[in-house]
Ligand SMILES: Cc1cc2nc3c(=O)[nH]c(=O)nc-3n(C[C@H](O)[C@H](O)[C@H](O)COP(=O)(O)OP(=O)(O)OC[C@H]3O[C@@H](n4cnc5c(N)ncnc54)[C@H](O)[C@@H]3O)c2cc1C
Protein backbone atom coordinates (compact mmCIF):
# COMPACT_ATOMS: atom_id res chain seq x y z
CA UNK A 353 0.00 0.00 0.00
CA UNK A 354 1.30 3.50 -0.83
CA UNK A 355 2.69 5.69 1.85
CA UNK A 356 1.06 9.11 1.55
CA UNK A 357 3.55 11.93 1.04
CA UNK A 358 3.94 15.24 -0.76
CA UNK A 359 5.51 13.27 -3.59
CA UNK A 360 2.57 10.82 -3.87
CA UNK A 361 0.11 13.73 -3.97
CA UNK A 362 2.17 15.38 -6.72
CA UNK A 363 2.56 12.18 -8.75
CA UNK A 364 -1.13 11.28 -8.54
CA UNK A 365 -2.03 14.83 -9.46
CA UNK A 366 -0.16 14.38 -12.73
CA UNK A 367 -2.06 11.21 -13.59
CA UNK A 368 -5.53 12.67 -13.00
CA UNK A 369 -5.93 11.13 -9.49
CA UNK A 370 -6.70 7.82 -11.18
CA UNK A 371 -3.94 5.72 -9.70
CA UNK A 372 -4.52 5.86 -5.98
CA UNK A 373 -4.72 2.34 -4.54
CA UNK A 374 -7.31 1.16 -2.03
CA UNK A 375 -6.89 2.59 1.45
CA UNK A 376 -7.63 -0.78 3.06
CA UNK A 377 -8.53 -4.29 1.95
CA UNK A 378 -12.00 -5.81 1.97
CA UNK A 379 -11.19 -9.32 3.19
CA UNK A 380 -13.47 -12.31 3.56
CA UNK A 381 -13.71 -13.25 7.24
CA UNK A 382 -11.41 -16.10 8.25
CA UNK A 383 -12.80 -19.01 10.28
CA UNK A 384 -10.80 -18.11 13.36
CA UNK A 385 -8.90 -15.16 14.82
CA UNK A 386 -6.77 -14.72 17.92
CA UNK A 387 -8.50 -11.44 18.70
CA UNK A 388 -11.85 -10.17 17.46
CA UNK A 389 -12.96 -6.63 18.17
CA UNK A 390 -16.67 -5.96 17.65
CA UNK A 391 -17.43 -2.45 16.37
CA UNK A 392 -15.41 -0.49 13.81
CA UNK A 393 -15.88 2.90 15.39
CA UNK A 394 -12.93 4.93 16.56
CA UNK A 395 -12.40 2.86 19.67
CA UNK A 396 -12.52 -0.51 17.92
CA UNK A 397 -10.25 0.61 15.09
CA UNK A 398 -7.77 2.32 17.40
CA UNK A 399 -7.67 -0.80 19.57
CA UNK A 400 -6.88 -3.03 16.60
CA UNK A 401 -4.18 -0.63 15.47
CA UNK A 402 -2.43 -0.49 18.87
CA UNK A 403 -2.75 -4.27 19.34
CA UNK A 404 -0.75 -4.69 16.14
CA UNK A 405 1.53 -1.68 16.59
CA UNK A 406 2.34 -1.60 20.32
CA UNK A 407 2.06 -5.29 21.07
CA UNK A 408 3.11 -6.82 17.75
CA UNK A 409 0.04 -9.06 17.66
CA UNK A 410 -1.25 -10.72 14.49
CA UNK A 411 -4.42 -12.45 13.41
CA UNK A 412 -6.82 -9.71 14.51
CA UNK A 413 -10.23 -8.82 13.06
CA UNK A 414 -12.62 -5.93 13.57
CA UNK A 415 -16.26 -6.76 12.83
CA UNK A 416 -18.65 -3.96 11.87
CA UNK A 417 -22.35 -4.35 11.24
CA UNK A 418 -22.50 -1.38 8.84
CA UNK A 419 -19.63 0.55 7.35
CA UNK A 420 -16.62 1.58 9.39
CA UNK A 421 -17.03 4.97 11.00
CA UNK A 422 -20.79 5.01 10.37
CA UNK A 423 -21.72 5.14 14.05
CA UNK A 424 -20.87 7.87 16.52
CA UNK A 425 -17.41 8.05 14.94
CA UNK A 426 -18.99 9.93 12.04
CA UNK A 427 -21.63 11.80 14.02
CA UNK A 428 -19.83 13.75 16.71
CA UNK A 429 -18.90 17.41 16.99
CA UNK A 430 -15.17 16.51 17.11
CA UNK A 431 -14.16 18.43 20.23
CA UNK A 432 -10.87 17.27 21.74
CA UNK A 433 -9.72 18.52 25.17
CA UNK A 434 -8.23 17.22 28.39
CA UNK A 435 -9.61 19.68 30.94
CA UNK A 436 -10.81 17.07 33.41
CA UNK A 437 -10.42 17.23 37.17
CA UNK A 438 -10.82 13.72 38.59
CA UNK A 439 -7.47 11.92 38.90
CA UNK A 440 -8.09 9.03 36.45
CA UNK A 441 -9.66 11.28 33.85
CA UNK A 442 -6.86 13.80 34.06
CA UNK A 443 -4.13 11.27 33.26
CA UNK A 444 -6.22 9.43 30.70
CA UNK A 445 -7.38 12.42 28.67
CA UNK A 446 -3.99 14.12 28.84
CA UNK A 447 -2.42 10.96 27.43
CA UNK A 448 -5.07 11.02 24.72
CA UNK A 449 -4.36 14.66 23.88
CA UNK A 450 -0.65 13.87 23.56
CA UNK A 451 -1.51 11.07 21.12
CA UNK A 452 -3.73 13.49 19.17
CA UNK A 453 -0.85 15.94 18.85
CA UNK A 454 1.10 13.43 16.76
CA UNK A 455 -1.73 11.37 15.28
CA UNK A 456 -1.48 12.46 11.64
CA UNK A 457 2.21 11.50 11.55
CA UNK A 458 1.63 8.30 13.49
CA UNK A 459 -1.07 7.15 11.06
CA UNK A 460 0.39 8.73 7.90
CA UNK A 461 -3.08 10.16 7.38
CA UNK A 462 -4.10 13.77 7.81
CA UNK A 463 -6.72 13.71 10.55
CA UNK A 464 -6.82 17.51 10.39
CA UNK A 465 -6.30 17.86 14.11
CA UNK A 466 -6.42 21.59 14.62
CA UNK A 467 -5.44 22.82 18.06
CA UNK A 468 -7.43 25.81 19.17
CA UNK A 469 -8.52 27.27 22.47
CA UNK A 470 -11.43 25.56 24.21
CA UNK A 471 -13.23 28.43 25.89
CA UNK A 472 -15.77 27.73 28.64
CA UNK A 473 -17.65 30.95 29.31
CA UNK A 474 -18.04 32.09 32.91
CA UNK A 475 -20.98 34.11 34.12
CA UNK A 476 -20.57 34.63 37.84
CA UNK A 477 -17.92 34.95 40.56
CA UNK A 478 -18.91 31.50 41.85
CA UNK A 479 -18.35 29.94 38.42
CA UNK A 480 -14.98 31.69 38.23
CA UNK A 481 -13.94 30.31 41.63
CA UNK A 482 -15.02 26.80 40.63
CA UNK A 483 -13.11 27.09 37.35
CA UNK A 484 -10.02 28.38 39.17
CA UNK A 485 -10.06 25.39 41.49
CA UNK A 486 -10.56 22.99 38.61
CA UNK A 487 -7.90 24.56 36.44
CA UNK A 488 -5.36 24.74 39.26
CA UNK A 489 -5.85 21.02 39.81
CA UNK A 490 -5.32 20.42 36.09
CA UNK A 491 -2.09 22.36 36.14
CA UNK A 492 -0.77 20.13 38.90
CA UNK A 493 -0.79 17.22 36.43
CA UNK A 494 0.87 19.30 33.72
CA UNK A 495 -2.25 20.04 31.68
CA UNK A 496 -2.40 23.58 30.31
CA UNK A 497 -5.16 25.76 31.72
CA UNK A 498 -5.83 29.49 31.81
CA UNK A 499 -8.42 31.88 33.15
CA UNK A 500 -9.27 34.85 30.96
CA UNK A 501 -10.75 38.07 32.21
CA UNK A 502 -13.41 39.85 30.22
CA UNK A 503 -11.01 42.14 28.36
CA UNK A 504 -8.92 39.22 27.11
CA UNK A 505 -12.00 37.29 26.08
CA UNK A 506 -13.42 40.27 24.21
CA UNK A 507 -10.19 40.64 22.33
CA UNK A 508 -9.94 36.92 21.44
CA UNK A 509 -13.62 36.34 20.56
CA UNK A 510 -15.08 39.75 19.69
CA UNK A 511 -18.51 38.68 18.48
CA UNK A 512 -19.98 37.03 21.56
CA UNK A 513 -22.98 38.69 23.16
CA UNK A 514 -21.33 41.12 25.60
CA UNK A 515 -24.22 43.58 25.56
CA UNK A 516 -27.55 42.21 26.64
CA UNK A 517 -27.05 38.51 27.40
CA UNK A 518 -29.50 37.00 29.86
CA UNK A 519 -26.45 35.64 31.69
CA UNK A 520 -23.77 38.33 31.28
CA UNK A 521 -20.38 36.92 30.30
CA UNK A 522 -17.66 37.76 32.81
CA UNK A 523 -14.66 35.77 31.56
CA UNK A 524 -13.63 32.28 30.51
CA UNK A 525 -11.77 29.14 31.52
CA UNK A 526 -9.52 28.14 28.65
CA UNK A 527 -7.48 25.20 27.49
CA UNK A 528 -5.35 26.27 24.54
CA UNK A 529 -4.11 22.83 23.51
CA UNK A 530 -7.66 21.58 22.91
CA UNK A 531 -8.89 21.32 19.35
CA UNK A 532 -11.01 19.70 16.69
CA UNK A 533 -10.28 17.07 14.06
CA UNK A 534 -11.97 15.59 11.04
CA UNK A 535 -13.82 12.65 12.56
CA UNK A 536 -14.10 10.57 9.36
CA UNK A 537 -10.40 10.97 8.74
CA UNK A 538 -9.64 9.59 12.20
CA UNK A 539 -11.69 6.46 11.48
CA UNK A 540 -10.13 6.09 8.03
CA UNK A 541 -6.63 6.78 9.32
CA UNK A 542 -6.84 4.12 12.03
CA UNK A 543 -8.51 1.68 9.62
CA UNK A 544 -5.82 2.12 6.98
CA UNK A 545 -2.97 1.94 9.47
CA UNK A 546 -4.44 -1.16 11.16
CA UNK A 547 -5.06 -2.80 7.80
CA UNK A 548 -1.43 -2.20 6.81
CA UNK A 549 -0.36 -4.05 9.94
CA UNK A 550 -2.46 -7.02 8.86
CA UNK A 551 -5.74 -6.41 10.72
CA UNK A 552 -8.83 -7.69 8.84
CA UNK A 553 -11.58 -5.08 8.92
CA UNK A 554 -14.80 -6.82 8.04
CA UNK A 555 -17.73 -4.57 7.25
CA UNK A 556 -21.39 -5.51 6.82
CA UNK A 557 -20.77 -8.14 9.45
CA UNK A 558 -23.24 -7.88 12.31
CA UNK A 559 -22.72 -9.95 15.42
CA UNK A 560 -26.08 -11.56 16.13
CA UNK A 561 -25.30 -14.12 18.83
CA UNK A 562 -22.47 -15.26 21.04
CA UNK A 563 -21.55 -18.94 21.52
CA UNK A 564 -20.27 -19.79 24.98
CA UNK A 565 -18.88 -23.01 26.41
CA UNK A 566 -17.60 -23.54 29.94
CA UNK A 567 -17.72 -19.84 30.77
CA UNK A 568 -15.66 -18.86 27.72
CA UNK A 569 -16.75 -17.36 24.45
CA UNK A 570 -15.97 -19.79 21.64
CA UNK A 571 -17.36 -18.01 18.62
CA UNK A 572 -19.47 -15.14 17.38
CA UNK A 573 -22.42 -15.72 15.06
CA UNK A 574 -22.45 -13.02 12.45
CA UNK A 575 -24.35 -12.09 9.33
CA UNK A 576 -21.28 -13.40 7.45
CA UNK A 577 -21.05 -16.75 9.20
CA UNK A 578 -19.58 -18.02 12.43
CA UNK A 579 -16.23 -16.61 13.50
CA UNK A 580 -14.17 -18.29 16.21
CA UNK A 581 -12.08 -16.17 18.53
CA UNK A 582 -9.64 -16.66 21.37
CA UNK A 583 -10.09 -13.18 22.84
CA UNK A 584 -13.01 -10.84 22.20
CA UNK A 585 -13.34 -7.12 22.77
CA UNK A 586 -16.65 -5.25 22.59
CA UNK A 587 -16.41 -1.62 21.44
CA UNK A 588 -19.94 -1.00 20.22
CA UNK A 589 -20.76 2.43 21.70
CA UNK A 590 -24.51 2.75 22.30
CA UNK A 591 -25.13 -0.95 21.80
CA UNK A 592 -23.04 -2.28 24.68
CA UNK A 593 -26.07 -3.56 26.60
CA UNK A 594 -27.25 -5.53 23.57
CA UNK A 595 -23.92 -7.27 23.04
CA UNK A 596 -23.65 -7.85 26.79
CA UNK A 597 -26.99 -9.64 26.76
CA UNK A 598 -26.04 -11.63 23.64
CA UNK A 599 -23.06 -12.87 25.64
CA UNK A 600 -25.50 -14.18 28.23
CA UNK A 601 -25.14 -11.49 30.88
CA UNK A 602 -27.89 -9.24 32.21
CA UNK A 603 -27.33 -5.67 33.27
CA UNK A 604 -24.74 -2.92 32.89
CA UNK A 605 -24.45 0.48 34.62
CA UNK A 606 -25.36 2.01 31.25
CA UNK A 607 -28.36 3.48 29.44
CA UNK A 608 -28.48 4.29 25.71
CA UNK A 609 -29.33 7.89 24.93
CA UNK A 610 -29.20 9.94 21.79
CA UNK A 611 -27.34 13.15 21.21
CA UNK A 612 -27.87 15.47 18.28
CA UNK A 613 -25.38 17.54 16.34
CA UNK A 614 -25.96 20.44 13.98
CA UNK A 615 -24.12 22.08 11.13
CA UNK A 616 -24.92 25.38 9.47
CA UNK A 617 -24.36 26.49 5.89
CA UNK A 618 -20.68 27.36 5.31
CA UNK A 619 -19.57 30.83 6.42
CA UNK A 620 -16.39 32.81 6.01
CA UNK A 621 -13.95 32.39 8.93
CA UNK A 622 -15.80 33.47 12.06
CA UNK A 623 -14.60 31.42 15.00
CA UNK A 624 -11.19 29.78 15.38
CA UNK A 625 -11.86 28.44 18.86
CA UNK A 626 -14.32 26.11 20.54
CA UNK A 627 -16.79 28.07 22.64
CA UNK A 628 -18.80 26.40 25.39
CA UNK A 629 -21.78 27.94 27.14
CA UNK A 630 -23.38 26.21 30.08
CA UNK A 631 -25.39 28.05 32.68
CA UNK A 632 -28.99 28.23 33.84
CA UNK A 633 -29.89 24.88 32.29
CA UNK A 634 -28.26 25.66 28.95
CA UNK A 635 -25.54 23.51 27.46
CA UNK A 636 -24.01 24.49 24.18
CA UNK A 637 -20.72 24.08 22.31
CA UNK A 638 -19.70 25.44 18.92
CA UNK A 639 -16.77 25.48 16.55
CA UNK A 640 -16.25 26.14 12.86
CA UNK A 641 -15.17 23.39 10.49
CA UNK A 642 -12.54 23.81 7.78
CA UNK A 643 -15.39 23.90 5.25
CA UNK A 644 -16.86 26.87 7.09
CA UNK A 645 -19.90 25.18 8.64
CA UNK A 646 -20.67 26.11 12.22
CA UNK A 647 -20.69 22.76 14.05
CA UNK A 648 -22.61 22.76 17.30
CA UNK A 649 -24.55 20.75 19.80
CA UNK A 650 -26.23 20.83 23.17
CA UNK A 651 -27.81 18.37 25.57
CA UNK A 652 -28.99 14.88 24.77
CA UNK A 653 -32.69 14.28 24.15
CA UNK A 654 -33.45 13.62 27.85
CA UNK A 655 -35.17 10.26 27.37
CA UNK A 656 -33.65 6.88 26.68
CA UNK A 657 -33.57 5.97 23.02
CA UNK A 658 -32.03 3.64 20.44
CA UNK A 659 -33.39 5.70 17.52
CA UNK A 660 -30.65 7.46 15.60
CA UNK A 661 -32.79 10.51 15.04
CA UNK A 662 -33.34 13.55 17.18
CA UNK A 663 -36.40 15.36 18.39
CA UNK A 664 -37.49 18.95 17.92
CA UNK A 665 -37.39 20.40 21.46
CA UNK A 666 -33.61 19.97 21.51
CA UNK A 667 -33.26 21.65 18.12
CA UNK A 668 -35.05 24.62 19.61
CA UNK A 669 -33.07 24.63 22.87
CA UNK A 670 -29.75 24.39 21.06
CA UNK A 671 -30.59 27.13 18.58
CA UNK A 672 -31.81 29.36 21.42
CA UNK A 673 -28.48 28.90 23.19
CA UNK A 674 -26.64 29.64 19.94
CA UNK A 675 -28.44 32.94 19.42
CA UNK A 676 -28.13 33.97 23.04
CA UNK A 677 -24.33 33.93 22.96
CA UNK A 678 -23.64 34.44 19.25
CA UNK A 679 -26.43 36.71 18.03
CA UNK A 680 -24.57 37.12 14.72
CA UNK A 681 -25.77 33.60 13.82
CA UNK A 682 -29.39 34.78 13.79
CA UNK A 683 -29.81 34.63 10.02
CA UNK A 684 -27.56 31.68 9.35
CA UNK A 685 -29.40 28.66 8.01
CA UNK A 686 -29.15 25.23 9.54
CA UNK A 687 -27.87 22.79 6.93
CA UNK A 688 -28.23 19.41 8.62
CA UNK A 689 -28.79 17.82 11.98
CA UNK A 690 -28.57 14.20 13.04
CA UNK A 691 -28.26 12.01 16.13
CA UNK A 692 -26.11 9.22 17.47
CA UNK A 693 -26.72 6.67 20.22
CA UNK A 694 -24.31 6.71 23.11
CA UNK A 695 -23.75 4.62 26.18
CA UNK A 696 -24.50 6.97 29.07
CA UNK A 697 -22.95 5.50 32.19
CA UNK A 698 -24.03 5.90 35.80
CA UNK A 699 -21.20 8.28 36.68
CA UNK A 700 -20.40 9.70 33.26
CA UNK A 701 -17.11 7.81 33.01
CA UNK A 702 -16.17 4.90 30.77
CA UNK A 703 -15.31 1.23 31.15
CA UNK A 704 -12.11 -0.33 29.81
CA UNK A 705 -12.11 -3.56 31.72
CA UNK A 706 -12.26 -7.29 32.09
CA UNK A 707 -15.65 -8.96 32.45
CA UNK A 708 -17.10 -11.98 34.24
CA UNK A 709 -16.29 -13.94 31.04
CA UNK A 710 -12.56 -14.65 31.10
CA UNK A 711 -11.85 -14.02 27.40
CA UNK A 712 -14.21 -11.07 26.96
CA UNK A 713 -13.07 -7.46 27.39
CA UNK A 714 -15.33 -4.41 27.51
CA UNK A 715 -14.83 -0.93 26.12
CA UNK A 716 -17.99 1.07 26.77
CA UNK A 717 -19.73 3.95 28.52
CA UNK A 718 -18.22 6.87 26.60
CA UNK A 719 -21.07 9.32 27.04
CA UNK A 720 -20.64 12.56 25.06
CA UNK A 721 -16.87 12.45 25.39
CA UNK A 722 -15.62 9.47 23.46
CA UNK A 723 -14.18 11.23 20.43
CA UNK A 724 -11.36 12.93 22.31
CA UNK A 725 -10.79 9.68 24.14
CA UNK A 726 -10.40 7.41 21.14
CA UNK A 727 -6.57 7.31 20.83
CA UNK A 728 -6.03 6.61 24.54
CA UNK A 729 -9.03 4.30 24.68
CA UNK A 730 -7.57 2.18 21.89
CA UNK A 731 -4.15 2.36 23.52
CA UNK A 732 -5.26 1.12 26.94
CA UNK A 733 -7.84 -1.34 25.63
CA UNK A 734 -5.16 -2.94 23.45
CA UNK A 735 -2.87 -3.05 26.49
CA UNK A 736 -5.62 -4.71 28.54
CA UNK A 737 -6.36 -7.35 25.90
CA UNK A 738 -2.69 -8.07 25.19
CA UNK A 739 -1.63 -8.35 28.83
CA UNK A 740 -4.88 -9.57 30.38
CA UNK A 741 -4.69 -6.98 33.17
CA UNK A 742 -5.68 -3.33 33.34
CA UNK A 743 -2.93 -0.73 33.14
CA UNK A 744 -2.75 1.15 36.48
CA UNK A 745 -3.98 4.36 34.80
CA UNK A 746 -7.33 2.78 33.90
CA UNK A 747 -7.74 0.44 36.84
CA UNK A 748 -10.81 2.34 38.00
CA UNK A 749 -12.52 2.24 34.60
CA UNK A 750 -13.91 -1.06 35.86
CA UNK A 751 -17.43 -2.40 36.30
CA UNK A 752 -16.75 -2.90 40.02
CA UNK A 753 -16.19 0.74 40.82
CA UNK A 754 -19.76 1.41 41.95
CA UNK A 755 -19.81 -1.36 44.52
CA UNK A 756 -16.39 -0.19 45.69
CA UNK A 757 -17.61 3.39 46.05
CA UNK A 758 -15.08 4.85 43.62
CA UNK A 759 -17.47 6.50 41.20
CA UNK A 760 -15.73 8.86 38.78
CA UNK A 761 -18.44 11.48 38.63
CA UNK A 762 -16.80 14.52 37.05
CA UNK A 763 -20.04 16.51 37.19
CA UNK A 764 -21.21 15.33 40.58
CA UNK A 765 -24.58 14.58 39.02
CA UNK A 766 -25.28 11.26 40.74
CA UNK A 767 -26.36 7.90 39.34
CA UNK A 768 -28.65 9.14 36.56
CA UNK A 769 -27.12 8.46 33.14
CA UNK A 770 -28.88 11.28 31.29
CA UNK A 771 -27.34 13.92 33.56
CA UNK A 772 -23.71 13.22 32.63
CA UNK A 773 -22.71 15.45 29.72
CA UNK B 774 -42.28 15.00 18.86
CA UNK B 775 -43.44 12.21 21.14
CA UNK B 776 -47.04 12.74 22.32
CA UNK B 777 -48.01 11.35 25.69
CA UNK B 778 -51.64 10.81 26.57
CA UNK B 779 -51.74 11.91 30.21
CA UNK B 780 -54.68 10.24 32.00
CA UNK B 781 -55.37 13.54 33.76
CA UNK B 782 -54.72 16.17 31.07
CA UNK B 783 -55.08 14.42 27.71
CA UNK B 784 -52.53 14.16 24.91
CA UNK B 785 -49.60 16.55 25.21
CA UNK B 786 -46.14 17.08 23.64
CA UNK B 787 -43.37 15.28 25.50
CA UNK B 788 -41.68 18.63 26.09
CA UNK B 789 -44.25 19.14 28.87
CA UNK B 790 -42.88 16.06 30.62
CA UNK B 791 -39.63 15.10 32.29
CA UNK B 792 -38.31 11.61 31.70
CA UNK B 793 -37.69 9.65 34.88
CA UNK B 794 -36.21 6.27 34.06
CA UNK B 795 -36.76 2.53 33.97
CA UNK B 796 -40.05 1.88 35.83
CA UNK B 797 -39.17 -1.73 36.54
CA UNK B 798 -36.53 -0.66 39.07
CA UNK B 799 -37.76 -1.40 42.60
CA UNK B 800 -35.77 -0.07 45.52
CA UNK B 801 -35.17 -2.72 48.16
CA UNK B 802 -35.83 -2.35 51.90
CA UNK B 803 -33.61 0.21 53.62
CA UNK B 804 -31.70 -2.53 55.45
CA UNK B 805 -31.24 -4.70 52.34
CA UNK B 806 -27.74 -5.80 51.41
CA UNK B 807 -25.25 -3.53 49.62
CA UNK B 808 -25.48 -5.85 46.58
CA UNK B 809 -29.22 -5.36 46.31
CA UNK B 810 -28.90 -1.59 46.61
CA UNK B 811 -26.02 -1.54 44.15
CA UNK B 812 -28.10 -3.40 41.57
CA UNK B 813 -31.15 -1.16 42.06
CA UNK B 814 -29.21 2.10 41.91
CA UNK B 815 -26.62 1.34 39.24
CA UNK B 816 -27.58 -1.64 37.07
CA UNK B 817 -29.95 -1.36 34.10
CA UNK B 818 -31.34 -3.74 31.54
CA UNK B 819 -31.32 -0.89 29.00
CA UNK B 820 -34.06 -2.43 26.88
CA UNK B 821 -34.05 -2.00 23.12
CA UNK B 822 -37.77 -2.31 22.39
CA UNK B 823 -40.80 -2.05 24.66
CA UNK B 824 -39.99 -0.63 28.05
CA UNK B 825 -41.99 0.60 31.01
CA UNK B 826 -40.63 3.96 32.11
CA UNK B 827 -41.60 6.84 34.35
CA UNK B 828 -42.41 10.34 33.11
CA UNK B 829 -43.31 13.36 35.25
CA UNK B 830 -45.92 15.72 33.81
CA UNK B 831 -43.91 18.56 35.22
CA UNK B 832 -45.42 21.35 33.12
CA UNK B 833 -48.95 19.97 33.51
CA UNK B 834 -50.68 18.17 36.35
CA UNK B 835 -47.32 17.22 37.95
CA UNK B 836 -48.35 13.58 38.26
CA UNK B 837 -45.86 10.76 37.74
CA UNK B 838 -46.88 8.37 34.96
CA UNK B 839 -45.78 4.93 33.81
CA UNK B 840 -45.46 4.90 30.04
CA UNK B 841 -44.95 1.81 27.92
CA UNK B 842 -42.82 2.96 24.99
CA UNK B 843 -40.75 1.38 22.26
CA UNK B 844 -37.22 2.76 22.67
CA UNK B 845 -36.48 2.25 18.95
CA UNK B 846 -39.63 3.59 17.27
CA UNK B 847 -40.77 5.82 20.17
CA UNK B 848 -44.28 4.45 19.73
CA UNK B 849 -46.30 4.59 22.96
CA UNK B 850 -48.41 1.58 23.85
CA UNK B 851 -49.93 2.55 27.19
CA UNK B 852 -49.93 5.29 29.80
CA UNK B 853 -51.16 5.08 33.38
CA UNK B 854 -50.71 6.88 36.67
CA UNK B 855 -47.60 5.66 38.49
CA UNK B 856 -49.47 5.49 41.78
CA UNK B 857 -51.29 2.13 41.85
CA UNK B 858 -54.26 3.37 43.85
CA UNK B 859 -54.88 6.32 41.55
CA UNK B 860 -54.38 4.17 38.46
CA UNK B 861 -57.02 1.75 39.80
CA UNK B 862 -59.54 4.51 40.50
CA UNK B 863 -59.12 5.87 36.98
CA UNK B 864 -59.55 2.43 35.49
CA UNK B 865 -62.73 1.75 37.51
CA UNK B 866 -64.22 5.05 36.41
CA UNK B 867 -63.77 4.22 32.74
CA UNK B 868 -67.08 3.09 31.16
C1 LIG C 1 -23.95 13.99 18.26
C2 LIG C 1 -22.72 13.57 19.01
C3 LIG C 1 -21.74 14.50 19.29
C4 LIG C 1 -20.57 14.14 19.98
N1 LIG C 1 -19.61 15.08 20.18
C5 LIG C 1 -18.44 14.72 20.76
C6 LIG C 1 -17.40 15.69 20.93
O1 LIG C 1 -17.51 16.84 20.51
N2 LIG C 1 -16.25 15.29 21.55
C7 LIG C 1 -16.09 14.03 22.02
O2 LIG C 1 -15.04 13.73 22.59
N3 LIG C 1 -17.05 13.08 21.86
C8 LIG C 1 -18.22 13.40 21.24
N4 LIG C 1 -19.21 12.45 21.06
C9 LIG C 1 -19.00 11.09 21.57
C10 LIG C 1 -18.24 10.19 20.59
O3 LIG C 1 -18.69 10.38 19.27
C11 LIG C 1 -18.44 8.73 20.98
O4 LIG C 1 -18.23 8.57 22.37
C12 LIG C 1 -17.48 7.80 20.26
O5 LIG C 1 -17.49 8.02 18.86
C13 LIG C 1 -17.87 6.37 20.57
O6 LIG C 1 -16.91 5.44 20.18
P1 LIG C 1 -16.85 4.81 18.70
O7 LIG C 1 -16.32 5.82 17.74
O8 LIG C 1 -16.08 3.57 18.82
O9 LIG C 1 -18.39 4.52 18.42
P2 LIG C 1 -19.14 4.11 17.08
O10 LIG C 1 -18.58 4.83 15.91
O11 LIG C 1 -20.59 4.24 17.34
O12 LIG C 1 -18.71 2.58 16.93
C14 LIG C 1 -19.44 1.47 17.39
C15 LIG C 1 -19.65 0.56 16.20
O13 LIG C 1 -20.17 -0.68 16.63
C16 LIG C 1 -20.99 -1.16 15.61
N5 LIG C 1 -21.86 -2.21 16.13
C17 LIG C 1 -22.90 -2.09 17.00
N6 LIG C 1 -23.50 -3.28 17.20
C18 LIG C 1 -22.83 -4.17 16.45
C19 LIG C 1 -22.99 -5.58 16.22
N7 LIG C 1 -23.96 -6.28 16.83
N8 LIG C 1 -22.13 -6.19 15.38
C20 LIG C 1 -21.14 -5.49 14.75
N9 LIG C 1 -20.96 -4.16 14.92
C21 LIG C 1 -21.79 -3.51 15.76
C22 LIG C 1 -21.73 0.07 15.14
O14 LIG C 1 -22.28 -0.10 13.86
C23 LIG C 1 -20.66 1.14 15.20
O15 LIG C 1 -20.03 1.36 13.97
C24 LIG C 1 -20.40 12.80 20.40
C25 LIG C 1 -21.39 11.85 20.13
C26 LIG C 1 -22.55 12.21 19.42
C27 LIG C 1 -23.58 11.17 19.12
Ligand SMILES: [Zn+2]
Nearest residue numbers: 779782830834
Ligand atom coordinates in the same frame (compact mmCIF):
# COMPACT_ATOMS: atom_id res chain seq x y z
ZN1 LIG D 1 -51.00 15.57 33.22
